[in-house]
Amino acid sequence: MECRNWIDGQFLGAESGELLPVTDPSTGEVFARLAESSQIDVDWAVKAAQRASQAHWRTLGAAQRSHLLLRCARTLADAGEELARLESRDTGKPLRQAQADAAAIARYFEFYAGAVDKLHGQTIPLGPDLTAFTLREPLGVTAHIIPWNYPLQIFGRSVAASLAAGNTCVVKPAEEASLSLLRVAELLHEAGLPAGVLNVCTGWGRQAGQALACHTGINHISFTGSPATGRLVAQAAAQNFVPVTLELGGKSPQLVFSDADLDAALPVVVNAIVQNAGQTCSAGSRVLIQRAIYSDFVERLAEAFKGLLTGAAADNLDCGPLISAAQRDRVRSYLNGLEDDGIVVVAQGKLDSQAPEGGFYQVPVLLDHVPPQHRLAQEEIFGPVLVAQPFGTEDEAVALANGTPYSLVAGVWTRDGARQIRLARRLRAGQVFINNYGAGGGVELPFGGSGQSGIGREKGFEALYALTSLKTVAVRHDGA
Numbered sequence: 001m002e003c004r005n006w007i008d009g010q011f012l013g014a015e016s017g018e019l020l021p022v023t024d025p026s027t028g029e030v031f032a033r034l035a036e037s038s039q040i041d042v043d044w045a046v047k048a049a050q051r052a053s054q055a056h057w058r059t060l061g062a063a064q065r066s067h068l069l070l071r072c073a074r075t076l077a078d079a080g081e082e083l084a085r086l087e088s089r090d091t092g093k094p095l096r097q098a099q100a101d102a103a104a105i106a107r108y109f110e111f112y113a114g115a116v117d118k119l120h121g122q123t124i125p126l127g128p129d130l131t132a133f134t135l136r137e138p139l140g141v142t143a144h145i146i147p148w149n150y151p152l153q154i155f156g157r158s159v160a161a162s163l164a165a166g167n168t169c170v171v172k173p174a175e176e177a178s179l180s181l182l183r184v185a186e187l188l189h190e191a192g193l194p195a196g197v198l199n200v201c202t203g204w205g206r207q208a209g210q211a212l213a214c215h216t217g218i219n220h221i222s223f224t225g226s227p228a229t230g231r232l233v234a235q236a237a238a239q240n241f242v243p244v245t246l247e248l249g250g251k252s253p254q255l256v257f258s259d260a261d262l263d264a265a266l267p268v269v270v271n272a273i274v275q276n277a278g279q280t281c282s283a284g285s286r287v288l289i290q291r292a293i294y295s296d297f298v299e300r301l302a303e304a305f306k307g308l309l310t311g312a313a314a315d316n317l318d319c320g321p322l323i324s325a326a327q328r329d330r331v332r333s334y335l336n337g338l339e340d341d342g343i344v345v346v347a348q349g350k351l352d353s354q355a356p357e358g359g360f361y362q363v364p365v366l367l368d369h370v371p372p373q374h375r376l377a378q379e380e381i382f383g384p385v386l387v388a389q390p391f392g393t394e395d396e397a398v399a400l401a402n403g404t405p406y407s408l409v410a411g412v413w414t415r416d417g418a419r420q421i422r423l424a425r426r427l428r429a430g431q432v433f434i435n436n437y438g439a440g441g442g443v444e445l446p447f448g449g450s451g452q453s454g455i456g457r458e459k460g461f462e463a464l465y466a467l468t469s470l471k472t473v474a475v476r477h478d479g480a
């Protein structure tokens, strides 16, 4: 399969003619090639987006934009199975997880289609002879630099919001997983999205990604990925005084108190680290357990981990492969020399006997006796590795939970209502979930962190505020 960029309503090969290989993480085999975009291709895409913005998109009536985005949502929903299969092969995630992602992208378009005509400014009373009001205006062209872990979902949350806000978009998917987004671009065009409103340029991050982040025709950048690349993108944005939303991952804790409904907590704690093989920015990668129930709950987790099966994406097991050999080696590097640090592997999942030889597999691992300052408890591993840590008091739990450079999500399991509210306020996280984790996807819920987790919020109405420019108008008139 040879794929081209999607620019100005058509597929176009990279100007250089160069291609880069796409590997199936389940087998390690190359099964497609992508256009290796350079600054020239990115420039074509940005210019197409600028033309579309000026020609019609930014001035299109809110109701018309809403209708069009709703048509996009329906088209994506109809193509859900095709998109899920593409995503599953490309990213290595089990098919049912990819099906959930395909449903989510349609839902993002549906949500933002419904939000377009509810995005209002305000009036500000200034006295009898002055009336002030605010206008929310499109920013222009927005850049979306997308990682490989959830291409469909992350495209949905940032691009649907940006189109709804009246912007046109240039997307740079990850070199490891671009296929579903090229198909999405084509489907959205079929649904009626005019040429140039959405453009997708594939290629290497340091080449195509950097060219996009540095382009002077861009008016906003949404980036999801690593803190190291996020810093480069923020520096590029600073050069051009462009606002930026950075979503950089986490080391998110789930706090399990002794009064919790442990039967309800157990499968959610396991799923929060096993989903997408732990390659999730909001993965629950630390479980903090109150001492009174520590050994019992760790034992129950261990039993669950031992039953987890890892294998090819198409086999739809608990866990698929990691995205690449490099990512697998990175995760394994965290698991070397554990005994020297006194860290205990409590339990591991199993590799399916049918898993192809060349795939990038890492079974889920449950670790105990990890010192709070150890890198396993501090750094984002981005693999199926869960660190269990005991705490005594609520204060200790809060100190442990807040004791990393990240602050994206936290989960709390307790039946004590007052404690639920106290912890919701005390935990340093962009989202706190009480007796659940993720609220079923949360298209409507503002999402994002601070510190090494990033800057700004996506999802819900907050995304629309970030993707519009607020203009204040004050009119002097005769007194009323």
Ligand code: NAD
Binding pocket: 145, 146, 147, 148, 149, 172, 173, 174, 175, 203, 204, 205, 206, 207, 208, 209, 210, 211, 213, 224, 225, 226, 227, 229, 230, 232, 233, 247, 248, 249, 250, 280, 281, 327, 330, 380, 381, 382
């Ligand atoms: P990355 O941050 O380098 O890549 C993310 C996106 O940025 C990709 O589209 C990539 O092409 C692009 N990119 C890379 N260099 C760029 C540059 N100089 N300018 C502009 N864009 C650029 O992430 P990675 O190398 O794929 O993964 C490394 C680590 O990052 C992972 O192990 C994981 O810990 C973390 N990560 C986090 C998330 C998340 O959702 N928070 C997603 C992917 C990776």
